[in-house]
């Protein structure tokens with residue numbers, strides 16, 4: 176029997192991290208599946224860091240990233256350029272991931288070519304179209320054009336059913352981020368290049384890059400950080416700053432030069448895992464970090480008002496604090512002062528997966544007639 180051609184398309188750092196274990200698993204099943212990888216390079220440097228770590232050599236690199244790019248050009252570049260790849264490869268299935276503009280436009284491109292699409296990390300929802308923006312609509316749209324829905328949790332399966340997706344097209348697989356995390360923490364113990372942490376201090380890891388936090392919200396987050404380092408003389412903040420100019424400018428203007436605030440470049444994934452493990456508290460608006468940190472037993476303060484990942488909030492290891500300066504300071508303050516509260520939030524739980532999601536997805540791909 177001819178092998179099934181699986182064309183995997185991704186473009187940003189989080190998609191690459193979450194697709195890498197799946198690409199490896201498809202490659203390991205080369206008796207039945209042929210793996211073809213197309214990167215849009217919506218992100219350039221941050222994507223390349225992941226490709227290097229997982230040793231993935233794309234068959235197609237569309238190299239679309241532009242400085243301070245906008246959603247319109249991004250969408251049209253992905254749509255047009257993936258068309259040529261799909262025409263050339265003639266895949267049996269296209270796989271996309273999550274809720275980025277790459278995922279949404281690549282899924283549309285495959286749909287126009289009448290190629291069935293598999294959506295990895297399907298079914299996440301806030302049910303609020305502007306939060307997160309544009310990701311909520313990207314994933315609703317992607318789910319609507321996809322044929323195979325690989326949902327990480329029970330809740331994401333239920334969301335798909337609510338969205339009228341036929342039950343027989345929904346597969347509960349767990350999230351491939353846990354495959355990536357477990358593989359990385361079990362195989363690497365990377366030192367963080369150029370960063371000396373003081374063993375007498377508690378480390379707070381911070382990341383923020385959401386479009387809805389641009390402007391005043393990101394400034395409020397920075398002001399909360401300044402308050403925290405002033406109140407607590409035994410903490411240091413490590414912030415790998417996202418290269419988006421809308422993030423970098425205010426962050427460097429407000430936080431640069433403080434001896435207990437380390438603004439660093441985005442870390443290669445294995446080093447970032449080391450940093451998560453070494454941290455006492457994590458403050459983030461990232462989706463992926465919200466999923467990884469509970470597995471490592473690290474309390475997370477989410478710098479957003481809503482989340483499409485409510486599972487860890489329900490377990491009590493993740494708390495929503497938004498971009499409100501006072502809320503951030505008081506939640507961090509409580510974790511730093513109250514041992515019981517810290518203990519409750521630092522229980523290691525794994526609501527997002529068991530490390531076998533990629534295997535389950537490949538089993539489905541192999542079974543498709």
Ligand code: UD1
Nearest residue numbers: 187217218219220221222241242243244275276277418419
């Ligand atoms: C994108 C996704 C978001 C995801 C995030 C992960 C969309 C609309 N947004 O947002 O869902 O959470 O990635 O990080 O798909 N840049 C670089 N080098 C890089 C990456 C980015 O210089 O390796 C700079 C460029 O100036 C680029 C800008 O960051 O134009 C914004 O990148 P973009 O992908 O549009 O937005 P993100 O905020 O990264």
Ligand code: UDP
Nearest residue numbers: 189192415441442443444447461462463464
């Ligand atoms: N990450 C990384 N280096 C960093 C910051 C984050 O490798 O300096 C990883 C993190 O562990 C997670 C992913 O990047 O797996 C999350 O990416 P991001 O926050 O950019 O996007 P989101 O998940 O919010 O879409």
